[in-house]
Amino acid sequence: MHQKELEFRAYLKEIAMFNEATALFGWDTQTGMPRDAVDFRAEVSSYFSGKAFEMSISAKMEEFLTYFSQHSDILSQDGLLIYKEVKKEFDLNRNIPIDRYTAYIKCLGKADETWHEGRKTKSFEPFKQSLEEIVQFLKEFIPLQRKDEATPYDVLLNQYEPGMTVEKLDSLFSELRDGLMAIRQTLTEKGTVPQTDFLSRYVPKSQQHKLVTELAKRIDYNFDKGRLDDTTHPFMQNLNRNDARITTRWNEHDFKMATFGVIHEAGHGIYEQNIDARFDYTPLATGTSMGMHESQSLFYEIIVGSHKEFWKNNFSLFQEATEGTFKDIDFDTFYKGLHKSEPSFIRIEADTLTYPLHIIIRYEIEKMIFNEDLPVSELPRVWNEKYQEYLGITPENDLEGVLQDVHWSAGLFGYFPSYALGYMYAAQLYHTMEKTLDFTEEFAKDNYRKIREWLSAHIHQYGSSKKPNELILEATGEALSPRYLLDIQQKRYFDIYGID
Numbered sequence: 001m002h003q004k005e006l007e008f009r010a011y012l013k014e015i016a017m018f019n020e021a022t023a024l025f026g027w028d029t030q031t032g033m034p035r036d037a038v039d040f041r042a043e044v045s046s047y048f049s050g051k052a053f054e055m056s057i058s059a060k061m062e063e064f065l066t067y068f069s070q071h072s073d074i075l076s077q078d079g080l081l082i083y084k085e086v087k088k089e090f091d092l093n094r095n096i097p098i099d100r101y102t103a104y105i106k107c108l109g110k111a112d113e114t115w116h117e118g119r120k121t122k123s124f125e126p127f128k129q130s131l132e133e134i135v136q137f138l139k140e141f142i143p144l145q146r147k148d149e150a151t152p153y154d155v156l157l158n159q160y161e162p163g164m165t166v167e168k169l170d171s172l173f174s175e176l177r178d179g180l181m182a183i184r185q186t187l188t189e190k191g192t193v194p195q196t197d198f199l200s201r202y203v204p205k206s207q208q209h210k211l212v213t214e215l216a217k218r219i220d221y222n223f224d225k226g227r228l229d230d231t232t233h234p235f236m237q238n239l240n241r242n243d244a245r246i247t248t249r250w251n252e253h254d255f256k257m258a259t260f261g262v263i264h265e266a267g268h269g270i271y272e273q274n275i276d277a278r279f280d281y282t283p284l285a286t287g288t289s290m291g292m293h294e295s296q297s298l299f300y301e302i303i304v305g306s307h308k309e310f311w312k313n314n315f316s317l318f319q320e321a322t323e324g325t326f327k328d329i330d331f332d333t334f335y336k337g338l339h340k341s342e343p344s345f346i347r348i349e350a351d352t353l354t355y356p357l358h359i360i361i362r363y364e365i366e367k368m369i370f371n372e373d374l375p376v377s378e379l380p381r382v383w384n385e386k387y388q389e390y391l392g393i394t395p396e397n398d399l400e401g402v403l404q405d406v407h408w409s410a411g412l413f414g415y416f417p418s419y420a421l422g423y424m425y426a427a428q429l430y431h432t433m434e435k436t437l438d439f440t441e442e443f444a445k446d447n448y449r450k451i452r453e454w455l456s457a458h459i460h461q462y463g464s465s466k467k468p469n470e471l472i473l474e475a476t477g478e479a480l481s482p483r484y485l486l487d488i489q490q491k492r493y494f495d496i497y498g499i500d
């Protein structure tokens with residue numbers, strides 16, 4: 001490796017170490033930190049993350065990037081990929097004047113407060129002005145970040161899902177929306193609604209813990225490279241490929257929450273645990289996009305963890321862990337009960353069939369804000385109309401509606417589509433995998449490793465060195481399509497609702 005690349009890598013490693021420390025502080029803040037420590041923690045965290053940020057925009061960094069832009073031939077193959085990734089990040093914000101950026105960060109702080117205020121009063125009013133300011137800032141930044149993106153909203157989209165465009169999403173989402181609505185309509189007209197009353201039976205945390213830990217191990221989440229802790233808003237925190245931690249919350253009258261929550265977060269963790277060591281301490285040592293990350297958690301949640309054969313083979317584990325609480329429930333009732341589908345207001349509580357509709361609503365609204373200048377004051381009205389149109393329900397107040405998600409108050413516009421993309425990626429990967437791997441047979445052997453190995457070979461190992469559209473094309477032989485998700489959901493839900 002050329003001396004200059006070695007120096008560049010050493011510099012990146014230092015940034016990565018500051019980032020890893022910040023991530024560890026963040027994990028601790030969300031899991032075990034004593035309440036009164038919050039001010040000290042904020043001070044230390046911002047010092048460390050500030051160091052990493054300074055280094056990433058420093059004159060030294062600029063010098064490296066200028067040098068490599070003229071001498072890219074001296075870079076190794078990986079070095080070139082790393083350089084491109086670093087340059088992309090560097091270019092993204094370099095045209096934003098630092099005082100405007102600082103003002104924006106301050107505005108986000110205020111927005112967090114007014115969002116909480118609005119939630120308390122279940123009214124959009126207190127939050128409205130902050131959100132108008134956030135949108136104004138983003139509209140100011142977009143032209144400074146724009147390269148060749150077709151519309152303003154494409155710029156935001158690209159930051160979370162490189163290569164994704166409004167044009168592609170419009171077509172993917174309209175097919176997905178129509179397909180899901182058609183399935184839902186058939187279920188309503190002809191289906192037999194599964195029995196679900198037993199789902200709220202009391203299952204103590206200790207029993208749930210035993211169950212979910214075992215399930216996470218079975219799907220090949222590696223506890224020597226991770227751990228499970230309690231938190232209020234579940235997440236996976238990766239520090240490095242040998243330390244990808246997961247968290248969950250518990251509800252003793254809803255075992256489904258932690259069960260599927262842990263399977264989901266374990267899927268995120270499995271991704272990080274299997275990235276190739278050659279990307280260590282570089283920006284490529286993590287999942288390639290929000291959408292692809294979500295595809296890995298969802299693969300385990302909605303493909304593996306919702307598969308009938310999966311539960312057939314884990315039903316005895318479930319019965320044993322819950323110590324007889326469900327001894328009167330047969331497998332069929334149990335499995336069907338896990339998959340009742342009904343329209344609901346809150347995205348994170350939605351079932352897997354209706355979930356993407358929640359995302360499509362947010363996508364359409366975000367696009368209206370940035371591409372059609374929909375005034376922020378109109379959001380509650382548009383929101384409620386879309387819920388009525390797509391899900392047949394109208395929120396009673398803004399807490400159930402436009403205020404439910406934290407994303408917009410944090411400036412995360414362009415992020416929501418990732419969730420629905422994850423569903424579609426996961427289903428398409430499954431469709432391909434099924435051609436060479438018999439899931440029923442693997443589940444019967446209690447063997448989940450082959451599934452993990454397939455995902456590691458086609459997705460995980462590459463970290464961010466390949467973009468999502470490349471990965472899906474190489475892994476499945478075609479570009480992303482909503483068809484496979486619709487096929488799986490139709491088959492699964494028709495079976496559960498007794499429709500032939």
Ligand code: ZN
Nearest residue numbers: 264268294297
């Ligand atoms: Zn997730």
